[in-house]
Amino acid sequence: MNRARKLACVVVLAVCAMSLAANWLAPAGYAKQFRDAPDAPPSHQHLLGTDEIGRDRFARILYGTRISLLLAPAAALVSTVLAALVGGLAGYVGGIWLRLARGFTDLFLSLPWLFLLITVRALLPLNVAPLVSVLITFLILGLLGWAASARVLSTSADALRNSDFVLQARASGLHGPRLFLVHVLPNLKPVLYAQFWISIPVFILSEANLGILGLGVAEPLPSWGSLLRELEGMISFREEPWKLVPLLLLIVVMTSFQTLLSNEEVTA
Amino acid sequence: MPLPKALLWKIARHLGAIAALVLLGGLLSATLVRLAPGFDADERELDPALSAESVRALRQSRAGEHNILRFYTNYLRGIVHGDLGTSHALGQPVQSLLRERWPVTVRVAGLGLLLAWLVAATLAFSACLWRLPAYEIFGITISGAFLCIPAAVLALLSVILNAPGYLAIALIVFPKIYRYSRNLLAKAYALPHILAARARGLGEIRILAWHVLPVAGPQLIALAGITVSIALGASIPVESLCGLPGIGQLAWQAALSRDLPLLVNITVLVTLVTLLANSGADVMTYMLRPGELETPHEPGMKPA
Numbered sequence: 001m002n003r004a005r006k007l008a009c010v011v012v013l014a015v016c017a018m019s020l021a022a023n024w025l026a027p028a029g030y031a032k033q034f035r036d037a038p039d040a041p042p043s044h045q046h047l048l049g050t051d052e053i054g055r056d057r058f059a060r061i062l063y064g065t066r067i068s069l070l071l072a073p074a075a076a077l078v079s080t081v082l083a084a085l086v087g088g089l090a091g092y093v094g095g096i097w098l099r100l101a102r103g104f105t106d107l108f109l110s111l112p113w114l115f116l117l118i119t120v121r122a123l124l125p126l127n128v129a130p131l132v133s134v135l136i137t138f139l140i141l142g143l144l145g146w147a148a149s150a151r152v153l154s155t156s157a158d159a160l161r162n163s164d165f166v167l168q169a170r171a172s173g174l175h176g177p178r179l180f181l182v183h184v185l186p187n188l189k190p191v192l193y194a195q196f197w198i199s200i201p202v203f204i205l206s207e208a209n210l211g212i213l214g215l216g217v218a219e220p221l222p223s224w225g226s227l228l229r230e231l232e233g234m235i236s237f238r239e240e241p242w243k244l245v246p247l248l249l250l251i252v253v254m255t256s257f258q259t260l261l262s263n264e265e266v267t268a
Numbered sequence: 269m270p271l272p273k274a275l276l277w278k279i280a281r282h283l284g285a286i287a288a289l290v291l292l293g294g295l296l297s298a299t300l301v302r303l304a305p306g307f308d309a310d311e312r313e314l315d316p317a318l319s320a321e322s323v324r325a326l327r328q329s330r331a332g333e334h335n336i337l338r339f340y341t342n343y344l345r346g347i348v349h350g351d352l353g354t355s356h357a358l359g360q361p362v363q364s365l366l367r368e369r370w371p372v373t374v375r376v377a378g379l380g381l382l383l384a385w386l387v388a389a390t391l392a393f394s395a396c397l398w399r400l401p402a403y404e405i406f407g408i409t410i411s412g413a414f415l416c417i418p419a420a421v422l423a424l425l426s427v428i429l430n431a432p433g434y435l436a437i438a439l440i441v442f443p444k445i446y447r448y449s450r451n452l453l454a455k456a457y458a459l460p461h462i463l464a465a466r467a468r469g470l471g472e473i474r475i476l477a478w479h480v481l482p483v484a485g486p487q488l489i490a491l492a493g494i495t496v497s498i499a500l501g502a503s504i505p506v507e508s509l510c511g512l513p514g515i516g517q518l519a520w521q522a523a524l525s526r527d528l529p530l531l532v533n534i535t536v537l538v539t540l541v542t543l544l545a546n547s548g549a550d551v552m553t554y555m556l557r558p559g560e561l562e563t564p565h566e567p568g569m570k571p572a
Contacts, residue, residue, distance in 0.1 A: 027546060035283035042480050069390060096539075106285075110497075110502035110539055110542055110543050110546070111499050111535065111538075111539050111542075112538055112539070112542060113501055114419070114501040114502075114504045114505070115500070115501060115504065115519060115534070115535050115538050115539075116535070117506065117524065118519060118520065118523040118531075119519075119531050119532070119535050121523060122522070122524075122526050122528065122531055123526075123528065126524070126526065200453065205418045205419075208418040208420065208421070209418045209419055209420045209505060211498060212421065212424065212505065212509070213422035213504070213505060213523075214421060214524060215523060215524070224417075228418065228420070228421055228424075230425045231421065231425075231428070232424060232509070234424075234428055235428075236428070237428070247417070247421060250416070250417075250418070250421075251413065251416045251417060254415075254416035254417075255412065255413075255416050257414065258412060258415065
């Protein structure tokens, strides 16, 4: 691991640790309103000021980071499992199943991602409890984000199916699920891991897009999307630079992920 | 000159795929619309000013959508007659809404794409020509930074800075074009016959035109097809947040008001445009290099 990747790893771990310690680090809860100080600038009491209804911005960033950084991997796990089921199994079985799976995957890939996301999000109720909105948002990301990974996995599984060692295993009498679980799946693991890690930053950005458009996590729960929505009311960078902190944090985390994944993408 | 049989077969296959995908997309959307929670609910029914007769008329107008197959048959029949239904939220025919909004999206996304390609291609070509480490780092840093910013934030920043909407689309699409085309060109320049041409003192322009572009060209055309989809996706946040009355803003308004017939039509239309762009790129790639059959799928290219 080179220096840049080590540094990126430290940054991601530090941000994760801080968000997990939000209960101790944050001066108040994410929904607690300081009604005497709405839209306040940074001070000793409020390190990054307050939002327009008087909630501590630093606390909201910590809790919002926790939600985005914990649930994006969960969504990535869902999409990777789906991709393994659709792409991995189809590639292993081959023939018409592989062609059908690739056709279905192409159908999904031909739908522009954001159009697909907002369409499916709109199919579900918008006026729901904040916790339900979190689950809906990340579940949609997980359930819809499998197609690109499935295509990669189907190609890898197809190559494995035709490999010498699988042929030998078949000749030795190994068939069906056992052949898949013992010989094919372990060899698909590197691709699965790569697809899992690649999906995380994609889902973080997608949640942020949905949040800014008002189709993501519902108030008062914070997430990076809802925190970035505050930029909508911003007049100029010079007057209120502290409002850019969530964006800077997102850029730092995403850059760290990009650095960490630079080799994974090559592998995938 | 008659078109070769293989090319005709390829075009027919693409047209068949487009028709099948639109039909499947329509059926899937119709099914999802029907199964969506709150499908039967209409906020207008809560309006105390409406009489019982008006409420009944409202329910009657939605009755055709209750059965999936009937909804789907009506939808297909409507398409054949040029009727795409009526928007629940805006109370206007979907067809006229799409006709009004489409030119805005074509202009904004088109200008954004043009600008993104111009900047990205210039940067990528000059990085390969000059091979200066500082220039390389500059390109990677700039494209990396824009890749880390959500499309909606770039749209918001363009509003704050009073920049035009197409600039936001250009900034969203640029990093994807730059990274992919830079890698393609670097791979092409590393080919042995190009290294040999350089060693023999062939001019850079001649190398580019005669040896690099024929290698990287087909894949760059395929990339052009994919960027149409990315630009259309980016039009949602850009048009919504910059107040541009295009298809993206219409889709966003339809999503917020859960105007499902409108959303279904927009999604099918955008998918159709995406497929046409990808198929066009694929056919052009084939015409340039008959051996090259499939449009490449790059992991991580899709989401914007």
